[in-house]
Amino acid sequence: MPPPAKPRVAKKEAPLDPWVLTTLNADDEGPALLWNGLVGFRIGRDASGKGQPFFSIDEYNSTGEEKIRSMTSPLPNGFLVDGKPVPVTGDYRQSLDMRTSELSTHWQSGAIGVDCVTVLHPSKKTIAQRWTLTGLTPEHLLDFDLGSNGKFGKLTMFESDILVGPSKMKGKVIATLTQTPNPTVEYVLSLGISPNIVGMAEARGLHAQAQPGMDRAPSLEQFSMVEDETKSVWKERWKTDIEIDGPVEDQQAVRSFLFYLRSAIHPGAGMSVSPFGLSNQKYNGHVFWDADVWIFPALMLIDPAEAKAIPDYRIATLPTAIRNQMDTLPPPTQNIGNYAKFPWESSVSGLEVAPENWRDELHIIGDVAWCMNQAAALGIEPQAEALSIMNASAGAFDRKTIHFEKGHELEIHGITSIDEEHHGDNDLYTNLLAQWVANYGSWHTAPKYHLPQDATSFLTYDDDKIKVYKQAAAVLSIYPLQYPPAEKEAKIMMDRFPPKVIPDGPAMTESIHALIWARIGELEKAYAAWQKGWKQCTKQPLMLFTENRQRKETYFTTGAGGSLQTVLFGFFGFRLDSLPEQGAAWSKQLRGNNWLSIKPNLPLQWKSVKVKNFTVLGHRYTLTATHRPTGPDAAQVIQGD
Numbered sequence: 001m002p003p004p005a006k007p008r009v010a011k012k013e014a015p016l017d018p019w020v021l022t023t024l025n026a027d028d029e030g031p032a033l034l035w036n037g038l039v040g041f042r043i044g045r046d047a048s049g050k051g052q053p054f055f056s057i058d059e060y061n062s063t064g065e066e067k068i069r070s071m072t073s074p075l076p077n078g079f080l081v082d083g084k085p086v087p088v089t090g091d092y093r094q095s096l097d098m099r100t101s102e103l104s105t106h107w108q109s110g111a112i113g114v115d116c117v118t119v120l121h122p123s124k125k126t127i128a129q130r131w132t133l134t135g136l137t138p139e140h141l142l143d144f145d146l147g148s149n150g151k152f153g154k155l156t157m158f159e160s161d162i163l164v165g166p167s168k169m170k171g172k173v174i175a176t177l178t179q180t181p182n183p184t185v186e187y188v189l190s191l192g193i194s195p196n197i198v199g200m201a202e203a204r205g206l207h208a209q210a211q212p213g214m215d216r217a218p219s220l221e222q223f224s225m226v227e228d229e230t231k232s233v234w235k236e237r238w239k240t241d242i243e244i245d246g247p248v249e250d251q252q253a254v255r256s257f258l259f260y261l262r263s264a265i266h267p268g269a270g271m272s273v274s275p276f277g278l279s280n281q282k283y284n285g286h287v288f289w290d291a292d293v294w295i296f297p298a299l300m301l302i303d304p305a306e307a308k309a310i311p312d313y314r315i316a317t318l319p320t321a322i323r324n325q326m327d328t329l330p331p332p333t334q335n336i337g338n339y340a341k342f343p344w345e346s347s348v349s350g351l352e353v354a355p356e357n358w359r360d361e362l363h364i365i366g367d368v369a370w371c372m373n374q375a376a377a378l379g380i381e382p383q384a385e386a387l388s389i390m391n392a393s394a395g396a397f398d399r400k401t402i403h404f405e406k407g408h409e410l411e412i413h414g415i416t417s418i419d420e421e422h423h424g425d426n427d428l429y430t431n432l433l434a435q436w437v438a439n440y441g442s443w444h445t446a447p448k449y450h451l452p453q454d455a456t457s458f459l460t461y462d463d464d465k466i467k468v469y470k471q472a473a474a475v476l477s478i479y480p481l482q483y484p485p486a487e488k489e490a491k492i493m494m495d496r497f498p499p500k501v502i503p504d505g506p507a508m509t510e511s512i513h514a515l516i517w518a519r520i521g522e523l524e525k526a527y528a529a530w531q532k533g534w535k536q537c538t539k540q541p542l543m544l545f546t547e548n549r550q551r552k553e554t555y556f557t558t559g560a561g562g563s564l565q566t567v568l569f570g571f572f573g574f575r576l577d578s579l580p581e582q583g584a585a586w587s588k589q590l591r592g593n594n595w596l597s598i599k600p601n602l603p604l605q606w607k608s609v610k611v612k613n614f615t616v617l618g619h620r621y622t623l624t625a626t627h628r629p630t631g632p633d634a635a636q637v638i639q640g641d
Contacts, residue, residue, distance in 0.1 A: 023541035037266025040278025047105035047116035049075025066347035068285025077145035125191035128226035246606035272313035292371035298561040317350025339395030366433025377594035409450040419473035508562030515570035527603040573599035585635035613640035
């Protein structure tokens with residue numbers, strides 16, 4: 001007979017806090033995550049790096065598939081008492097304070113208590129820990145396990161240069177042990193720039209050379225220095241915040257999306273962000289349309305400096321996107337102009353690194369142009385750069401388009417749909433983007449591309465049987481594309497397509513459905529879909545986001561970006577378009593004949609909201625919106641701090 005199943009132990013639930021994420025279960029799967037767009041550290045329930053991976057933005061293979069490298073964590077393994085680790089038992093708590101980004105871990109093992117505070121500097125490759133033990137007696141033998149760097153032994157000060165990863169990235173460890181009043185170790189690890197950066201630059205054809213001293217670690221040497229600088233940066237960041245007078249779980253969730261996304265990107269890293277950032281090797285650290293369509297809009301008003309890294313990367317890799325287009329043309333084609341096929345999967349070089357069967361998901365060409373247009377409208381990027389990419393994208397689409405005789409619509413055949421389970425002709429979203437870039441970012445001319453539809457509404461692609469979809473597809477014509485004829489059919493399409501999406505599709509599907517429901521006034525449906533989208537994907541400790549409810553890998557930046565877009569562009573009613581929105585509470589003209597409007601659609605569960613210090617064209621504004629007893633929401637926009 002099989003052994004009896006172990007009884008399930010009920011998980012402890014920490015009280016909800018709008019600023020602090022907490023787990024009370026030492027056996028929870030899924031280590032904590034601290035990242036800053038330069039490095040990503042996984043930290044175990046015991047606050048150590050033992051058995052955990054570590055990632056750096058300049059540690060990719062610079063040839064072949066250009067995969068991100070998973071390295072052994074250089075963090076310590078913690079205290080040893082009588083030669084053994086202190087068991088993680090008894091009273092346990094691990095908390096992430098989003099105000100300061102400090103991760104605090106505590107447990108009590110008998111008479112011995114362990115406390116550790118971990119801080120990752122927001123803009124440097126520097127991480128610091130402060131470990132404290134209580135309850136020791138003179139008979140206990142105490143040591144500190146520095147992992148690959150050995151143990152303290154009888155030392156009270158440890159300082160060493162180290163080499164990390166296959167490229168031998170230089171680093172420095174400083175650790176200090178004090179005995180009064182309780183044994184405390186302060187540990188600081190600082191890393192320099194990886195020598196691999198040279199190979200990465202050469203992969204882009206830049207032929208860069210490491211400058212003298214560029215590989216040296218930064219000079220922060222004390223825990224308090226790292227802690228003080230980190231608190232200062234996050235205090236400034238949280239001047240831009242979203243405040244919700246409503247359920248605490250909603251406020252906590254929204255702040256978690258803001259916190260993890262703001263931490264995922266570094267403006268000076270020279271890279272965009274992958275769907276899982278620097279958290280694991282899922283998708284090899286490659287860049288997809290996720291960055292341009294799902295993450296950039298979520299940050300462009302909240303943190304434009306971080307958001308800018310995404311279009312910056314596309315501008316930097318435009319020459320290799322042109323090479324991608326050249327490689328797809330049959331010889332002896334010579335003159336192709338500046339036609340750029342942005343890759344479905346991009347990495348260090350900007351060349352296409354996707355498997356062959358994914359390289360015809362062509363909507364990525366228009367996604368990049370769409371992102372650049374928004375960046376230029378808000379003054380995040382120069383309009384000249386956006387126009388250059390628009391021209392290059394239009395040329396790439398043109399080379400994939402089937403041109404018929406006069407009187408026929410243009411078509412695009414043999415591509416992978418936005419619904420990735422389908423390969424065929426005339427995907428609605430792809431053809432609309434091709435039409436939009438051909439018209440230089442405008443819907444104001446008659447359609448030229450074939451748009452699949454039947455007597456009821458638009459369809460996802462030619463011969464669409466309307467049976468099952470992997471993710472939101474046809475409705476993306478409503479948002480983010482805001483194609484006017486699709487918006488007029490929004491209610492019909494929303495009744496028709498969302499029920500056919502598989503339940504285990506990507507997390508952002510529900511967020512798009514919620515956003516559209518909010519815009520057309522179906523507030524209960526919108527709120528239910530929004531909550532469903534993030535609740536089923538944030539069951540990991542500390543609200544780490546998964547790609548869908550079945551998977552366990554975290555952190556899925558795309559899902560957080562989609563959920564945040566529901567809040568900003570659905571519930572709060574932000575809208576970027578070529579004309580001010582009719583009936584908007586506030587509108588402001590942007591660059592390139594674009595407008596930003598606000599017309600809130602608040603869930604009934606929220607009494608009021610405030611978006612503090614969002615940025616438009618370099619100026620800060622604050623939105624306050626409340627429910628009136630009848631009629632539209634009362635909204636006011638004033639100058640920010």
